[in-house]
Amino acid sequence: MSITGAIVAKDWTELRRDRRVVIMALMVLALAATAILTSTVRVASYEADRAATLEVDRGTWENQGARNPHAAAHFAKWAFKPLTMGAVLDPGIASYSGSAVWMEAHNQNPAVARPIDDQTIILPSGEFSIAWVLQVLMPLLIAVIAAGAVARERERGTLKLILASGSGAGAFVRGKLASVGVVTAVLAGSVIMVGMVAAASAGPANPLMLALWLIAYAAFLAIIVLGAVAVSLRARSSGQALLVLAGLWLFAVVLVPRAGAAVAEIAAPVPSSEQFWADIAAAKAAQPSPFSTGREAFAAEVMAQYGVTRLEDLPVSFGGLQLEEDERIGNAVYDEHFGALFALYDRQRAVMRWGNLLSPLPALQNLSMALAGTDMPQQIAFQRQAETHRRSMVTQLNSDMIEHGAGAGFDYQAHEDLWAEVEDFAFAPPSLGEVLASVWADALILLAWLAGATVFALRSSRRLLAEGA
């Protein structure tokens, strides 16, 4: 057996016989199992509700009978963002952002249950999930296991015996890295495998994205393993190593992500929900409405366009044109305000990226959510697609009224066949290229952390070589 293999086998046997470690590992696995179960149930329940609601929504829409198209536009439809298997692995911001948009005339509604109030929704949710277990609990478990990897050998004197064996300090360090790495791989691998099996039941997923998701976590856990073993290499005792690692865990895993979010809130404050909608209402009110303050000008413009002097002579429905003009004016207001809001979210993300200088976790969280399809850019993509669909739907209904409702005003009733012509909303998730374009910086940062952790481990290893023992 190689020296690395011998160290891995010895450490594995020791860990297996250490009840404290076994109990802690079992607790983590039990928590992971609970997380997988709750995530799977949550996603399955959401998808069942979504399917049922869509069916009812479609049935109600198509059976509304003959009525005015604009009344139908107010009757409205739902746009749903499907939750895929990625949401089982990492729910990201889904719980905070909402996954359903009510598409109606005049109004660009927010995703339901999305609190644009005093809480930034670009925060990783910290929800009990597989991602949470891997991001928060697994580093702590690695710290407990790795703290004594070298330091305990030093404090109980076995390090001298190991080095005296002639195996070489380099081989010993490689063995220790492999040892902690194997234990981590077994624990994290168990969690991920069970999670994947459970997630597969939630629906299809892009295998390449899932593979990249796994690679991102492998890189993150490798950083933790390298850093933890390096600390153990430098520490005089396993107690000292554990204290340092626990402090680093608190700082990098607990403090930095939260502090980053707080700083981002200060640097790019998001308006409260009330303020946001009040601003939109004020902006819309300031615009000349084709129904009131701007009616005369709009009527003149339309009559000139059609070469008539009286509205009654128009070959199209003036009411339909008014509605479409009102949509155009309202859309410009929404574009401006939602654009500014989304820009604030982007700025918050940019500010939070500075936290990556202090911890690899924010980069991993961004990658994890993006590859799971639950991050803010994909939430914004959903809301933008829903809005595009809403506008298309309203224009389709207004156009019917414009073309067929001349002279009938709002008494015009469209044929019920029109409802079936209105397509349901279908979310088109971003391609892999689009997803990667939004997180390439995070991927580079994670790689930089991996390189840094490798250098730190190598330097710590050289100290051991220089010390001899």
Added chain:
Amino acid sequence: MPATRLEARALTKRFGGNLALDNLDLAVGEGETVCLLGANGAGKTTTINLFLGFTEPTSGAALVDGTEVARDPAAARRSLGYVAEMVALYPALTGAENLEFFAQLAGQKVDTAERDAILARLRFPDGAIERAAGSYSKGMRQKLGLAIALMKHAKAILLDEPLSGLDPAAANDLVSVLRETAAGGTALLISTHDIFRAKDVATRIGIMRHGKLLEMIDPAALSASELEAIYLTHMTERAA
């Protein structure tokens, strides 16, 4: 002429302003047992650590079977066995598992028959090798430590106070096996406080004080009381 297995050439070590080892010249040939006698701080353990490459010499050189330790500590260690004052073992592993692990690190496979023969020579209690090492007495740990060194078939074995704190029976067992081992051609360098055990086992005894080797004695030429008198004289000089 027996081959030299351990050699110190003007070996010197300073820790800050403290001269821990001062210009030591020493050679231990195959089959020879050299005991270094001296009080705490005499430089005995420093000498052993320099041969093991656990610390680098300030000047001079330590050689193991012709290899300069500071240049290639791993190669030097491959020719060495080492028994510490408190042999450190993995308490959760059995004695057999401890032995197998250290054998694997030395690139060797445990021959069970050879292992059992060595343990029998050491009078290691029957069946104890399959018990967790955490339950071992100090004597058992020292015996297993020596067994690990012997299983390595090292050309030289360094023993740092190996008999300290052992009951007489266990110490006798160890001394007996050390004699056999030296007779088999292995060079032994032992640091000890125990004049009488040193006389029992050594072919030469070096008396150290303040990092200096003061005198090298042939124990066969002296009685135990004469040896004690010489040792005490050196220690008294120190006090004076």
